[in-house]
Amino acid sequence: MYVVQITLGPSEYITQVDWSVGPFKLKEIEHCITSIKFVTNQATYGPFGHAVDSTHYSLPVLNNGSVVGMFGRAGDYLHAIGFYVLPF
Template structure:
């Protein structure tokens, strides 16, 4: 249970399908995701799938709890009609070493996400660190960072506008919705 009394995440099995991450489009719950590209996941296959049901246009904030690994993540985003949506928290209720909320400025957008995937306890692969790079600066890394690195740079002024995941006791895997410009 997470701190809001919900299950390990507001997860929806088999919510999304996607075509090629090399330029295909994504769909969620039959909702047209337009020109979004769905990239990932990075991490393991434990936990349940977690996803969003409304196409994101702009990432507004990211919150996470971290320690040896990322315990949970949540975020807010706006859709094409300007409505604000909240996703998560996806993951467990670990005590962690730190809680962080990143609130993006009006003209700020995420240009890269980097992190590591590593073991904790019986789990061979969980998201062990995350770092968010924007057109204005860098946030993180959060987590201890043990494991294999990954990086998701967004080219040609595109931006990360949302996330999807696998989560249970921890954030087991993470992927990203990218909006090309």
């Protein structure tokens, strides 16, 4: 396992999150988060993971809002993810 830490700059904020949900065949898991990508007003981080045979989702934050928090449900793997969005 590897860990990636993303540190945003003082004026950087998340404007979009893309992720995919699908099977993890090596562990015979039917549904888990298979990849995630964060887009900020200054850079793109990711995608992290593999999205083969997965359903893709995107959360574009409209009107200069930003993602200010995340939450999820996990066991050994991340099974669900959600986001808190602050409107402009």
